[in-house]
């Protein structure tokens with residue numbers, strides 16, 4: 001145990017292996033920072049990687065009577081932080097597990113823990129430990145959907161789990177202020193942002209809005225160094241990256257429609273793009289001059305192609321345009337397929353084949369899962385019949401397309 005501020009202890013694990021993680025190898029290793037807060041009530045903030053779960057629980061049991069632990073806060077469910085939850089919850093029989101609502105099911109399934117052990121906390125909720133107070137703020141998708149941060153109000157410490165972390169195993173130094181004056185962690189800190197946070201950039205500014213108004217002395221993340229000086233400079237790395245984006249963007253939406261359903265989807269997508277300041281032109285290709293369309297395709301920063309399905313095929317003249325793409329030099333331009341269908345929806349899949357054959361930067365669900373872990377984004381975007389009940393899916397897909405345009 002290592003005290004970082006009065007009655008707040010680091011109880012983590014430094015992992016100096018070359019750590020396999022997210023299809024990478026962390027050459028400098030990493031650490032899993034967990035923290036113990038002692039007050040009238042005692043709270044553990046996060047745990048360590050599942051590989052070290054038993055070791056962690058045994059050490060904690062040596063250091064304290066685990067039956068006296070009141071709360072286990074799980075800011076983020078990934079097993080590099082929640083990995084000891086199963087073993088510690090079994091020994092800390094009186095501890096409530098504090099987490100967001102979407103975290104409960106994941107933790108119950110992963111660690112075989114009963115629902116009665118969980119207490120869901122909501123945005124801005126406070127829990128008193130005695131003299132100290134925990135406040136919880138949701139920070140979704142940083143790094144996964146259920147993520148939150150925990151603020152220790154009186155001590156002005158923010159426990160941020162993955163956010164503001166660094167993948168470095170340093171057994172000698174924990175606080176940034178302990179490092180020699182000529183050593184900066186900025187390069188590793190920035191690399192971490194690029195690898196872990198940048199794919200979720202859209203969520204960074206809302207998180208900054210939560211963090212900036214807080215009075216902060218320490219940011220205590222769950223990988224690498226505890227930040228105890230120059231905090232604005234670390235926060236601004238995230239803010240500046242999130243603010244970098246391309247400006248004055250334009251998008252083209254080309255669609256066909258038999259009874260208006262794909263047209264409705266086109267309008268819904270158009271609205272989302274326009275709300276974000278993107279200049280959009282939505283065109284029913286049946287009525288359009290094809291040479292003009294080809295020029296617009298070349299000028300647009302990104303293109304959405306919409307089609308319904310008619311006897312397992314693409315109705316209308318959209319396929320003529322798709323065949324032309326290869327000759328329009330549009331390689332690398334963001335594009336995606338969308339459309340309404342009735343029962344099988346072959347046409348959107350065929351459209352996607354054309355987009356990929358023309359080397360457009362074609363959005364596909366599987367690529368999004370691989371790069372962000374977000375499994376609820378559908379590309380090609382398919383809706384059965386009337387899209388009015390699919391507003392949520394359409395908005396989510398539009399948001400991802402906007403990100404791809406911008407970044």
Ligand SMILES: Cc1cc2nc3c(=O)[nH]c(=O)nc-3n(C[C@H](O)[C@H](O)[C@H](O)COP(=O)(O)O)c2cc1C
Nearest residue numbers: 258259260261262308309311312342343344345385
């Ligand atoms: C003549 C006809 C053929 C259709 N064939 C298919 C089909 O093969 N597969 C399918 O999933 N839906 C099929 N549908 C259903 C349409 O794709 C569905 O009604 C869709 O919502 C129409 O969208 P739209 O109004 O944008 O054209 C067919 C509809 C019609 C009228």
